[in-house]
Amino acid sequence: MDQVFLYSGIVLCVLILFSLVRVVWGPTVLDRIVGGSVIGAKTPVLLLLMGLLYDNVGMFVDIALAYALLNFIAALGATKYFLRRRAARLDAGKPAEKEFL
Amino acid sequence: MSVVVTIMLAAGLFFFAVGTLGVLRFPDFYTRLHAAGKCDTFAAILTLAALALFNLQEFTVENLLVSLKIMSIAAFVFIASPTATHALTEAALIVGVEPWEKKGKS
Amino acid sequence: MAKVSTFLILYAFWIFLSGMFDAVHLFLGAVAALLVTFMSSTLLFNEESPALRTGAVFGMLGYLPWLFKEIVIANLQVAYIVLHPRMLDLIDPQLIRFRTRLKHPFSRATFAQSITLTPGTVSVSIRDDEFTVFALTNSAAEALPGEMEKRVAAALERE
Numbered sequence A: 001m002d003q004v005f006l007y008s009g010i011v012l013c014v015l016i017l018f019s020l021v022r023v024v025w026g027p028t029v030l031d032r033i034v035g036g037s038v039i040g041a042k043t044p045v046l047l048l049l050m051g052l053l054y055d056n057v058g059m060f061v062d063i064a065l066a067y068a069l070l071n072f073i074a075a076l077g078a079t080k081y082f083l084r085r086r087a088a089r090l091d092a093g094k095p096a097e098k099e100f101l
Numbered sequence B: 001m002s003v004v005v006t007i008m009l010a011a012g013l014f015f016f017a018v019g020t021l022g023v024l025r026f027p028d029f030y031t032r033l034h035a036a037g038k039c040d041t042f043a044a045i046l047t048l049a050a051l052a053l054f055n056l057q058e059f060t061v062e063n064l065l066v067s068l069k070i071m072s073i074a075a076f077v078f079i080a081s082p083t084a085t086h087a088l089t090e091a092a093l094i095v096g097v098e099p100w101e102k103k104g105k106s
Numbered sequence C: 001m002a003k004v005s006t007f008l009i010l011y012a013f014w015i016f017l018s019g020m021f022d023a024v025h026l027f028l029g030a031v032a033a034l035l036v037t038f039m040s041s042t043l044l045f046n047e048e049s050p051a052l053r054t055g056a057v058f059g060m061l062g063y064l065p066w067l068f069k070e071i072v073i074a075n076l077q078v079a080y081i082v083l084h085p086r087m088l089d090l091i092d093p094q095l096i097r098f099r100t101r102l103k104h105p106f107s108r109a110t111f112a113q114s115i116t117l118t119p120g121t122v123s124v125s126i127r128d129d130e131f132t133v134f135a136l137t138n139s140a141a142e143a144l145p146g147e148m149e150k151r152v153a154a155a156l157e158r159e
Helices: A002-025 A029-053 A057-091 B002-025 B029-055 B061-095 C002-018 C023-039 C056-083 C105-117 C138-142 C146-156
Strands: C094-099 C121-127 C130-135
Touching (some): B002 B029, B029 C056, C105 C121, C105 C130
């Protein structure tokens, strides 16, 4: 069973690498946030797989829980920060940055 | 038991892969969120349930607690992921991200 | 009353997460639960919103299996579209608006979450009773609000 977990973990790592493409080249900031939250959805599973491989799930499950919470708050926070910053720029009479649309 | 766990894990990984591929392949932001919002939620629930099931193989109180915690992660993802998707789409609509449209549409 | 039950629920959740029963951890948990209760007392119980159906919990339990079936269909559909080599022929994205007759904020939130999770649609914004939904295909756009709203109303709303 360890083999299955090991290979699942490797597949997840590869998928995270692919998601990074969207984070790095995403045309808008929101695309980058989506890439980040897609990665964040995979991390708790990866952490739990690590916990099972090291026979120490009891510890890793708390870290995974914290990561799941953090990912949600990070996506919301990043969106809110992005909207505020854009609103501030528009109020100051400057055009919105091009990559911000 | 381990066969069931392996199948669920494989299905979860498949949907994770579909979600990632969708985020890479879809033409615009809104359609990308379809892939990210749906597939990642379902895949996370599937894999987490598989791991919780595997953890319950030796039935002790401690293992039961850990499994319940894993299922609480799954429940949280189930509630939180659509909310995050919703927040992102609304932000995109406020900012005015252009939706992709089919060519030759009347 | 609402504060006391909020505190009890939070404390039970703390004990469930920590899994330790010595004095230090129980005391820390009580302090943390008290702090959260006083900082956000309307977290779980909000008396201002209209009442839910009395059996809302059971209604929710009856609704979840149907929702789960829809989620499975939605995922298979997305998988089919994503893996199709000429993907752009299959999709026809469009924004649609409609009014809902759901009244309670909780049932509206449930409905919006369900729209996001089910085939071909993502909820974009809710202003009072107007929903804006982004649909991936034409058929998905036509299916709204339809059956799902009826099910949510039957499960949660008071007639």
